[in-house]
Amino acid sequence: MPEPSTPEPVISLRGATATLGARPVLRGVDLTVHRGEVVALLGANGSGKSTAVRSVIGQVPLTGGTVELFGTPLRRFRQWARVGYVPQRTTAAGGVPATIREVVASGRLSRTKLRLPGRADRAAVDRAIELVGLTDRAKDSVNALSGGQHQRVLIARALASEPEVLIMDEPMAGVDLASQEILATTLREQVAGGATVLLVLHELGALEPLIDRAIVLRDGCVMYDGPPPEAVGQHALPGHDHVHPHAASEPVRTGLLS
Ligand SMILES: Nc1ncnc2c1ncn2[C@@H]1O[C@H](COP(=O)(O)OP(=O)(O)OP(=O)(O)O)[C@@H](O)[C@H]1O
Numbered sequence: 001m002p003e004p005s006t007p008e009p010v011i012s013l014r015g016a017t018a019t020l021g022a023r024p025v026l027r028g029v030d031l032t033v034h035r036g037e038v039v040a041l042l043g044a045n046g047s048g049k050s051t052a053v054r055s056v057i058g059q060v061p062l063t064g065g066t067v068e069l070f071g072t073p074l075r076r077f078r079q080w081a082r083v084g085y086v087p088q089r090t091t092a093a094g095g096v097p098a099t100i101r102e103v104v105a106s107g108r109l110s111r112t113k114l115r116l117p118g119r120a121d122r123a124a125v126d127r128a129i130e131l132v133g134l135t136d137r138a139k140d141s142v143n144a145l146s147g148g149q150h151q152r153v154l155i156a157r158a159l160a161s162e163p164e165v166l167i168m169d170e171p172m173a174g175v176d177l178a179s180q181e182i183l184a185t186t187l188r189e190q191v192a193g194g195a196t197v198l199l200v201l202h203e204l205g206a207l208e209p210l211i212d213r214a215i216v217l218r219d220g221c222v223m224y225d226g227p228p229p230e231a232v233g234q235h236a237l238p239g240h241d242h243v244h245p246h247a248a249s250e251p252v253r254t255g256l257l258s
Contacts (some may be wrong), residue, residue, distance in 0.1 A: 015065035084158030107160035148179025
């Protein structure tokens with residue numbers, strides 16, 4: 001009898017090493033996210049979380065080890081419409097006078113490529129904008145948005161290609177409570193629809209019920225890979241406080257693992 005099959009790995013990093021400047025930032029990271037899993041990547045500031053996810057999408061070249069997406073080595077992977085990436089908090093504006101709809105539609109380019117967008121493309125863009133609750137603002141300039149609204153636009157941009165895997169770098173950072181709730185609902189719907197998710201988080205917070213597994217980095221190495229530490233467990237486990245880089249004034253101390 002064959003073993004019940006494990007879902008296929010969607011993201012796979014094996015022995016990943018990376019250097020930024022002269023600094024070894026990833027020092028042999030093994031990380032696998034299977035189809036349908038929601039995995040949180042945790043760790044103290046500077047532990048290499050952003051670098052790890054950026055290496056998955058090819059923004060940071062590895063100096064050693066391998067990355068595979070959907071079982072294909074990154075250097076041969078071309079199906080970028082299957083991947084939705086939300087970078088660490090940036091602005092959706094980029095200094096150009098674009099509307100919310102234009103920015104979100106740019107996320108559809110990985111599907112349309114050079115052909116003109118068709119009805120299905122326009123519908124997908126509308127749906128993504130609706131998911132993040134910005135339908136009535138779709139024609140507004142992104143320059144006029146709050147931080148939380150920017151983040152919603154970036155997430156809608158990632159959803160516009162109807163990706164199978166979402167990779168998000170601190171999606172809740174610097175986001176107001178109302179936007180956080182919308183983002184949590186959006187993510188819940190994506191997960192219910194079968195999406196695979198890798199999230200960099202500084203604390204599980206509102207997303208905790210969605211998380212299947214947590215991977216904790218320390219100094220560029222995986223120090224924990226298992227069930228998410230529960231609220232009580234987080235405080236019971238040894239670790240250092242995480243000081244959030246984007247907090248406006250008071251550092252956020254989560255007592256999370258370092
Ligand atoms: N372009 C760069 N050149 C040199 N060092 C860098 C560069 N980018 C990041 N680093 C350093 O690499 C280390 C890992 O950074 P990374 O952003 O991956 O950490 P992180 O775990 O995501 O932290 P944070 O929670 O602060 O975002 C940090 O010490 C950071 O200062």
